[in-house]
Amino acid sequence: MKKIIAKYKAGYTDMGGLDTYRVMPSQEVAIDALEPFLFLNHHGPQIYPANNRGLPFGPHPHKGFETVTFIVDGDIVHTDNTGYNSKIEAGGIQWMTAGKGIIHSENSSKEFLKNGGNVEILQLWVNLPAKFKNVDPAYIGLQKDEIPHLILDDGKVIIDAISGNWEGEKAAIQSLADIHLATISFEKEGKYSITIPEGRTVLFYLISGQLIVNGEKIDKLNLVEFDDNEGTIQIEATEKSLLLIGHALPNNEPVVAQGPFVMNTRLEIQEAYADYQEGKFGKWKH
Template identity: 55%
Template sequence: MKEIKSVYRAVPAHMGDLTTFRAMPTQKIQHLDPFLFLNHHGPQTYKPHNNGLPFGPHPHRGFETLTFIFDGDIVHWDSSGFKSVIHEGGVQWMTAGSGLIHSEQSSKEFTEKGGPLEIIQLWMNLPSSLKMTPPDYKGFEKDKLIHIERDDYTIHLISGTVEGITGPMDSPTNLTMMTVDIHEGGDFEIAIPEGHETLFYVVRGEVVVNGDGARKLDLVTFDRNDGIIRVHAEEESKLIIGHGLPLNEPIVAYGPFVMNSEQEIQQAFKDYEAGKLGTWS
């Protein structure tokens, strides 16, 4: 079994009336190369006639975002012309690359009627060779993901290959990404290849992973040796699991941009101000 290095608790990072916990970066963990940032919004219930998500138009360059919609919905709209609405159980995968402006807000239906909301956004770094790749976006409703159902668990596969089955998203950095639902008392295991960094986050429930306990809002880190992660669910649980090779490149992040040098960050701001990341009307 893979060795657990640490278990980190997500910290409060609330945004107005949006309940938010940040798993990374925090004072205790900066990133897990190539995974940069994880915000957990909700769970909470919005009343009718609400303002919905607060993520209006803002720029990005140099990385990717993967957004998990566990409850509620998100309307994605960006300056490259991509637009979609994704509902409960779906995901949005955006490659910012050379840069764009986008917004992530609740649908008109949600703001009028309200309802439960739980959303997680993960940032994944791009290597220097891909930081200026053209922007791209893929939205997958729940029925467009691959669902691997077993007696104890269900894997909702987004990218990579698990149990001989390949997910619908072709990750430009060959990341394997999934969510896993495990029934109370159920067991799940996954093999992680040599050299890969692992992302393991407990969205809901309580589990025993490789002999150690972890519960909702815990980020578990492992060594990079090849080995098995074994999970036993003490109660109904939901996990985000991902893995991939670290980039081993300098990470310089400032606000909405993640590059390899301060000079590249400065250029990103200049390009944004000059309208080179697109315009918003």
């Protein structure tokens, strides 16, 4: 079995009225500790009242990585300067490749602003290797019914196969850099095992519930770090649970992150700021 190196509890912060658990990076987890997985914020669960201001993510730039947004509850409207505009609801995902530069916003729908409701959203940043940092920006938005759902253990385990391959089945997205991502929902006593090849970084974050993982109890809001040897992760749910899990090869390149940009050198960060300020990412026309 793969060895558990450490468990890290996400820390709470208020982000413009949005309850947020910062999973990584943190004081304990460096931004490149689980590379290519760089950053994870867990927003909610939270109930917004009627006539609310919605999510606090107005127009902002990105360059050099990909964002993957998981809509557990509520909705989110993605708008960007390349022309994409899509509303994704509970159970769906948004996959954005920032590449050489993009400006986007992530807001609540007009219906949510008016009526309020539950919201729970996770956003993950996945680093791009240097050879892909200047690809054209792109966006994919998928509703729940557009994602393969793999039903295991007599219905007690359901894998939402987001990218890569899971249980021999192709996921909804095949990423530029062989990123495998899924959310797995467990009913009580549901069991699942996965073998991870040597050298791959594991992303393992328990959104809700409680699991026994390779014999250790894992509580909700915990990120688990594993060794990089080939081995199996054995999971059993002690209650209804939702898990974010992934694995990928690290890029083994320098990671320099500042604000909304992730590059390989400090000079490239400075160039990214200059390109944005000079309008090379395009214009925000909305």
